[in-house]
Amino acid sequence: MEEYKIYALKYAGPLSSSGALMMWLKEWEETVERNYYIWCLKGEGEPVVVDAGVSPELAKERNLAGYVSPAEMLSRIGIKADEVRHVILTHIHWDHADGVTLFPNATIYIQKEEYRFWVKDPLSKRAPLQFFVVDSYLEYLASLEGTDRLVLLKGDREILPGIECLLAPGHDVALQAVAVNTAKGKAILGSDCAHTFRNYQEDWPSTFIFDLPGWMRTYDKLREAASSPELLFPGHDPMMTTQYEQVAEDVTLLV
Numbered sequence: 001m002e003e004y005k006i007y008a009l010k011y012a013g014p015l016s017s018s019g020a021l022m023m024w025l026k027e028w029e030e031t032v033e034r035n036y037y038i039w040c041l042k043g044e045g046e047p048v049v050v051d052a053g054v055s056p057e058l059a060k061e062r063n064l065a066g067y068v069s070p071a072e073m074l075s076r077i078g079i080k081a082d083e084v085r086h087v088i089l090t091h092i093h094w095d096h097a098d099g100v101t102l103f104p105n106a107t108i109y110i111q112k113e114e115y116r117f118w119v120k121d122p123l124s125k126r127a128p129l130q131f132f133v134v135d136s137y138l139e140y141l142a143s144l145e146g147t148d149r150l151v152l153l154k155g156d157r158e159i160l161p162g163i164e165c166l167l168a169p170g171h172d173v174a175l176q177a178v179a180v181n182t183a184k185g186k187a188i189l190g191s192d193c194a195h196t197f198r199n200y201q202e203d204w205p206s207t208f209i210f211d212l213p214g215w216m217r218t219y220d221k222l223r224e225a226a227s228s229p230e231l232l233f234p235g236h237d238p239m240m241t242t243q244y245e246q247v248a249e250d251v252t253l254l255v
């Protein structure tokens with residue numbers, strides 16, 4: 001079976017906030033830092049990019065601290081964004097999906113229900129939900145509907161040998177985690193199913209909750225799917241930059 005190495009590429013951060021952002025309703029007085037990432041899977045064949053980060057335009061508009069374009073980050077490990085053929089979007093919140101336009105030749109994989117909610121459901125246009133998205137990339141994704149550049153997945157599905165998308169709701173309507181075959185077994189990129197490793201360790205989610213019971217079921221599912229607890233990775237933990245082998249500036253080899 002095809003095996004992959006998994007790289008974490010920090011494209012922004014650190015940003016700081018109350019601890020309550022990372023640990024729901026706890027630790028209001030603490031200050032915690034978070035980083036922003038995309039990930040890259042490298043095996044025998046073409047690289048697969050997990051999440052697209054943020055475009056230079058939006059990063060500038062939001063004054064995103066420590067920002068480096070995801071395209072520049074990928075170039076540090078020898079990958080040209082405009083030649084990437086496969087991009088998995090774990091979910092289509094702005095910090096994971098806005099940079100999708102940096103990948104003009106990629107097929108984009110999203111859960112169908114995630115796409116339907118954010119692109120088509122009028123409920124998603126209400127103010128608290130608009131916090132999570134930006135119209136420009138939603139319109140771009142909508143322009144791809146019906147072409148072979150947009151693949152809408154219904155639940156768990158292996159999209160390439162050794163790479164399976166796993167439906168993992170809770171933080172978002174239909175987030176998908178990515179199960180990856182590695183030399184150490186099955187690793188799970190859980191994205192924002194947990195913002196930090198502590199969320200998994202302490203069985204306590206972050207503040208951005210769409211569905212709390214669903215979230216707890218997702219924790220069970222992802223723990224079950226990972227070959228070991230160390231192979232279950234969160235979405236924003238600075239430790240993904242500091243605690244793993246650095247292969248280029250702000251690029252680490254997770255497994």
Ligand SMILES: [Zn+2]
Nearest residue numbers: 095096192235
């Ligand atoms: Zn996020």
